[in-house]
Amino acid sequence: xxxxxxxxxxxxxxxxxxxxxxxxxxxxxxxxxxxxxxxxxxxxxxxxxxxxxxxxxxxxxxxxxxxxxxxxxxxxxxxxxxxxxxxxxxxxxxxxxxxxxxxxxxxxxxxxxxxxxxxxxxxxxxxxxxxxxxxxxxxxxxxxxxxxxxxxxxxxxxxxxxxxxxxxxxxxxxxxxxxxxxxxxxxxxxxxxxxxxxxxxxxxxxxxxxxxxxxxxxxxxxxxxxxxxxxxxxxxxxxxxxxxxxxxxxxxxxxxxxxxxxxxxxxxxxxxxxxxxxxxxxxxxxxxxxxxxxxxxxxxxxxxxxxxxxxxxxxxxxxxxxxxxxxxxxxxxxxxxxxxxxxxxxxxxxxxxxxxxxxxxxxxxxxxxxxxxxxxxxxxxxxxxxxxxxxxxxxxxx
Amino acid sequence: xxxxxxxxxxxxxxxxxxxxxxxxxxxxxxxxxxxxxxxxxxxxxxxxxxxxxxxxxxxxxxxxxxxxxxxxxxxxxxxxxxxxxxxxxxxxxxxxxxxxxxxxxxxxxxxxxxxxxxxxxxxxxxxxxxxxxxxxxxxxxxxxxxxxxxxxxxxxxxxxxxxxxxxxxxxxxxxxxxxxxxxxxxxxxxxxxxxxxxxxxxxxxxxxxxxxxxxxxxxxxxxxxxxxxxxxxxxxxxxxxxxxxxxxxxxx
Numbered sequence: 001x002x003x004x005x006x007x008x009x010x011x012x013x014x015x016x017x018x019x020x021x022x023x024x025x026x027x028x029x030x031x032x033x034x035x036x037x038x039x040x041x042x043x044x045x046x047x048x049x050x051x052x053x054x055x056x057x058x059x060x061x062x063x064x065x066x067x068x069x070x071x072x073x074x075x076x077x078x079x080x081x082x083x084x085x086x087x088x089x090x091x092x093x094x095x096x097x098x099x100x101x102x103x104x105x106x107x108x109x110x111x112x113x114x115x116x117x118x119x120x121x122x123x124x125x126x127x128x129x130x131x132x133x134x135x136x137x138x139x140x141x142x143x144x145x146x147x148x149x150x151x152x153x154x155x156x157x158x159x160x161x162x163x164x165x166x167x168x169x170x171x172x173x174x175x176x177x178x179x180x181x182x183x184x185x186x187x188x189x190x191x192x193x194x195x196x197x198x199x200x201x202x203x204x205x206x207x208x209x210x211x212x213x214x215x216x217x218x219x220x221x222x223x224x225x226x227x228x229x230x231x232x233x234x235x236x237x238x239x240x241x242x243x244x245x246x247x248x249x250x251x252x253x254x255x256x257x258x259x260x261x262x263x264x265x266x267x268x269x270x271x272x273x274x275x276x277x278x279x280x281x282x283x284x285x286x287x288x289x290x291x292x293x294x295x296x297x298x299x300x301x302x303x304x305x306x307x308x309x310x311x312x313x314x315x316x317x318x319x320x321x322x323x324x325x326x327x328x329x330x331x332x333x334x335x336x337x338x339x340x341x342x343x344x345x346x347x348x349x350x351x352x353x354x355x356x357x358x359x360x361x362x363x364x365x366x367x368x369x370x371x372x373x374x375x376x377x378x379x380x381x382x383x384x385x386x387x388x389x390x391x392x393x394x395x396x397x398x
Numbered sequence: 399x400x401x402x403x404x405x406x407x408x409x410x411x412x413x414x415x416x417x418x419x420x421x422x423x424x425x426x427x428x429x430x431x432x433x434x435x436x437x438x439x440x441x442x443x444x445x446x447x448x449x450x451x452x453x454x455x456x457x458x459x460x461x462x463x464x465x466x467x468x469x470x471x472x473x474x475x476x477x478x479x480x481x482x483x484x485x486x487x488x489x490x491x492x493x494x495x496x497x498x499x500x501x502x503x504x505x506x507x508x509x510x511x512x513x514x515x516x517x518x519x520x521x522x523x524x525x526x527x528x529x530x531x532x533x534x535x536x537x538x539x540x541x542x543x544x545x546x547x548x549x550x551x552x553x554x555x556x557x558x559x560x561x562x563x564x565x566x567x568x569x570x571x572x573x574x575x576x577x578x579x580x581x582x583x584x585x586x587x588x589x590x591x592x593x594x595x596x597x598x599x600x601x602x603x604x605x606x607x608x609x610x611x612x613x614x615x616x617x618x619x620x621x622x623x624x625x626x627x628x629x630x631x632x633x634x635x636x637x638x639x640x641x642x643x644x645x646x647x648x649x650x
Binding site: 140144145151154155157158159160161250251252269272273275277281284285287288289292 | 623
């Protein structure tokens with residue numbers, strides 16, 4: 001057995017268990033080092049240990065120690081090709097909670113870079129990282145937003161293009177609003193104002209974004225100064241009415257209302273140059289993009305199948321190469337043994353005999369060598385190796 | 399033999415028209431536009447070399463030149479992977495018009511030209527270039543209205559089937575008009591100068607072309623925003639269609 005995997009993930013383990021087994025990068029690397037030739041990937045959704053030529057029992061015991069309870073009912077174990085394909089799917093984002101999320105690829109790379117893997121893990125992880133990149137460049141799996149905050153920011157881009165320099169008025173200092181504001185800010189928008197009923201909460205969020213804190217009463221007065229209005233309060237009634245919106249001659253005004261009950265007057269959507277998305281609209285957009293991601297995931301799975309095929313070929317070549325070497329060494333030993341039986345001969349005659357026998361040996365072994373390599377790439381390498389070892393009485397050691 | 403350049407050009411444009419239908423083949427589509435345009439450039443070069451004067455005087459010939467300008471402008475302004483749907487709007491029309499030009503004999507080389515006068519060459523060339531720019535501006539304005547409608551209707555597929563943003567569409571439409579209007583101005587002025595020399599009268603095509611100029615001048619002058627700008631650009635294009643199709647062949 002060359003490659004093995006033991007781990008838990010969001011598919012099988014609840015968050016209370018995952019958080020106990022989750023390790024920061026340094027601790028995950030230390031665990032891998034303790035286990036030998038290993039790489040440990042630990043994120044909020046999974047902790048997995050990949051091992052080369054090692055028994056995974058010790059790795060499982062280490063995870064159980066972290067969990068403080070037996071993990072046999074939730075931990076999965078995989079070997080060789082199954083373990084490799086699992087890693088390919090993980091790095092492609094296909095095993096993630098949101099298909100195609102890009103963070104996991106960086107986490108796999110970080111785990112690999114921090115570890116000191118041997119040749120087998122090195123090969124498999126490099127292949128997995130390449131596949132992760134391929135999936136993101138050859139499919140559109142990661143292009144569409146998968147959450148309400150990122151969808152809100154992506155929609156603002158559909159109105160304004162580049163958000164650099166666009167000014168945002170955040171109404172409400174709740175967590176979801178802050179996340180959506182963070183998403184807009186990450187795409188270049190400037191959070192100019194934060195308005196909230198509680199001045200303290202407004203000040204805290206405003207400080208984070210370098211914005212100005214406002215009382216809710218000043219929201220209407222600031223509408224002329226901003227491009228995006230993001231509302232997420234728990235106010236019982238409307239905070240922004242159509243009558244508050246100034247006539248905008250040149251630039252559009254984009255409203256994102258993620259509050260329930262709604263903060264923004266729905267009639268604003270009828271105003272020229274104004275666009276309004278409420279929480280239902282945003283969720284519908286996210287559902288649509290997730291459906292699109294699932295279509296792209298099917299394409300990504302095909303790439304995983306291709307990589308699995310390449311992995312199989314490589315595995316087969318690992319079986320064949322030692323057998324070829326053993327066969328040649330066996331033949332060479334016979335030749336040397338028979339040459340040793342020759343009587344004393346002049347040096348030039350001995351050289352001729354050595355040359356002729358060596359050429360005979362090469363010619364005899366040429367075709368079997370080619371055929372074994374061929375069998376390897378056809379997926380029959382293991383069978384052929386077994387036959388050759390049996391016929392020539394070679395050692396069973398690979 | 400040189401006329402055979404029509405086929406690689408059509409192949410490139412046709413391939414792009416189909417390739418832009420799928421996000422997977424956008425890059426292939428862009429290469430189709432580039433190679434097709436190079437082939438058409440070669441074809442126009444051969445046509446120009448074989449004729450003493452202006453080789454695109456017939457309606458079909460001018461349509462050939464018009465397609466070259468449209469695709470050229472598209473290559474400069476909008477030929478980007480993320481604006482696939484713009485290519486999907488422009489390239490099928492370009493391929494179709496190119497075939498019409500071929501059927502009308504506008505892609506043949508070695509035809510005799512009605513115009514040998516440089517003055518007329520400038521007049522016709524500049525007007526056609528301007529009309530090509532206005533056509534592209536109309537395509538962009540149409541995309542603006544489509545995208546604006548999708549945003550107003552809160553289309554759920556708006557992030558899956560992406561068009562350029564409203565602000566970008568509006569800006570590029572305006573820039574295209576800003577480039578095209580001076581070309582039309584040069585074409586018109588050269589025509590008017592010639593008209594005065596010949597003591598001729600204003601015909602219907604000239605009147606429509608002046609109206610076209612006025613509409614686009616208003617757009618540049620008052621710079622309306624949003625839907626109003628798009629509607630005006632389409633109004634101007636309506637006059638371009640009248641000039642290019644309804645009144646084709648009435649001027650010379």
